[in-house]
Amino acid sequence: MGKKTYWGIIIATIIINVVMLQWTVEAFLGREYDVLFTYNIISLISAGVALFSYFQWRKVEYTK
Amino acid sequence: MTCKKKLGRNQKDTNDDMINLVDNLNREDDLKYNRRAFLKTAVGTSVALGVATIPFSVKAMLGMEKDYERVEITKLADLPEGESVVFNYPTEKDPALLVHTVNGDLKAYNSACTHLMCPVFYEKEQDVLLCPCHAGYFDVNNGHPTAGPPQRELPLIEIEVDNGIVYAVGRQYRHG
Numbered sequence: 001m002g003k004k005t006y007w008g009i010i011i012a013t014i015i016i017n018v019v020m021l022q023w024t025v026e027a028f029l030g031r032e033y034d035v036l037f038t039y040n041i042i043s044l045i046s047a048g049v050a051l052f053s054y055f056q057w058r059k060v061e062y063t064k
Numbered sequence: 065m066t067c068k069k070k071l072g073r074n075q076k077d078t079n080d081d082m083i084n085l086v087d088n089l090n091r092e093d094d095l096k097y098n099r100r101a102f103l104k105t106a107v108g109t110s111v112a113l114g115v116a117t118i119p120f121s122v123k124a125m126l127g128m129e130k131d132y133e134r135v136e137i138t139k140l141a142d143l144p145e146g147e148s149v150v151f152n153y154p155t156e157k158d159p160a161l162l163v164h165t166v167n168g169d170l171k172a173y174n175s176a177c178t179h180l181m182c183p184v185f186y187e188k189e190q191d192v193l194l195c196p197c198h199a200g201y202f203d204v205n206n207g208h209p210t211a212g213p214p215q216r217e218l219p220l221i222e223i224e225v226d227n228g229i230v231y232a233v234g235r236q237y238r239h240g
C-alpha cells in the first residue's frame with residue numbers, strides 16, 4: 001500500500017478514537033457499562049491499527 | 065545615492081541570494097517539524113486517545129452496581145404537597161431529593177445535576193426541578209432535562225410507601 005493510504009488510516013483512527021473517548025465518557029457517566037466496553041474495545045482496536053499502520057509506513061518511508 | 069545605483073543585495077527588501085543565506089538558520093526547525101514528525105505525533109495521539117478509554121472500563125468493572133437496601137426517607141405526613149426533602153441514596157455520597165409534587169405525586173431522583181453536579185431543587189410554582197448553576201431544568205415527572213445544558217436524565221430513585229413512611233428501595237440510572 002502507498003504511503004498516502006497509511007496517512008489516511010492513521011488520521012481515520014484519530015477521528016474514531018476521539019469519538020470513542022467522548023462516547024466512553026458519556027456511557028460511563030450514564031452507567032451504561034455494556035456499551036462502554038464495546039466503545040473501549042473499538043477504541044483499542046483502532047489504536048492497534050494506528051500503530052500497525054505506522055510500522056508499515058515506516059518500512060516504506062525509510063527504504064531507499 | 066539612489067536605490068537604483070546600489071548593488072542588488074544592498075537594496076531595500078531585496079531577495080538577493082547573498083542576503084537570504086540566513087534562511088539556513090531555520091534548519092533545526094526543518095528537522096523537527098516535518099512531515100514524518102507530524103505523522104509520528106498523529107500516531108501517538110491516536111494511541112493515547114485509545115488508551116485513555118481503559119480507565120473508564122476498569123473503574124466500571126470495579127464499581128458494578130450492588131443490590132440496593134431499603135432505606136427510610138421520611139414520614140409522608142411531614143411532606144405536604146409542594147414540598148421536598150433531601151436524603152442520601154444509595155450511599156452517603158449520593159445526594160437525592162424526594163419531591164411531593166403539587167399534583168400529589170411522589171418522585172425521587174439523585175439531585176446532582178447531570179451537567180456539572182450542582183444540586184437541583186424543586187420549584188413548586190412551575191412544578192419543575194431547577195439547577196441554579198446554569199439554569200438547567202428537569203421535568204419533575206420523569207427526571208428528563210427540558211432546558212439548559214444538562215443532556216442526561218437524573219437517576220431515578222424507586223420509592224415505596226408503607227404505613228405512611230416513604231422508603232427508597234432502588235435506583236435506575238437510565239430510564240424512560
Ligand code: FES
Binds near residue numbers: 180
Ligand atoms: S450544573 Fe446544573 S446546569 Fe450546570
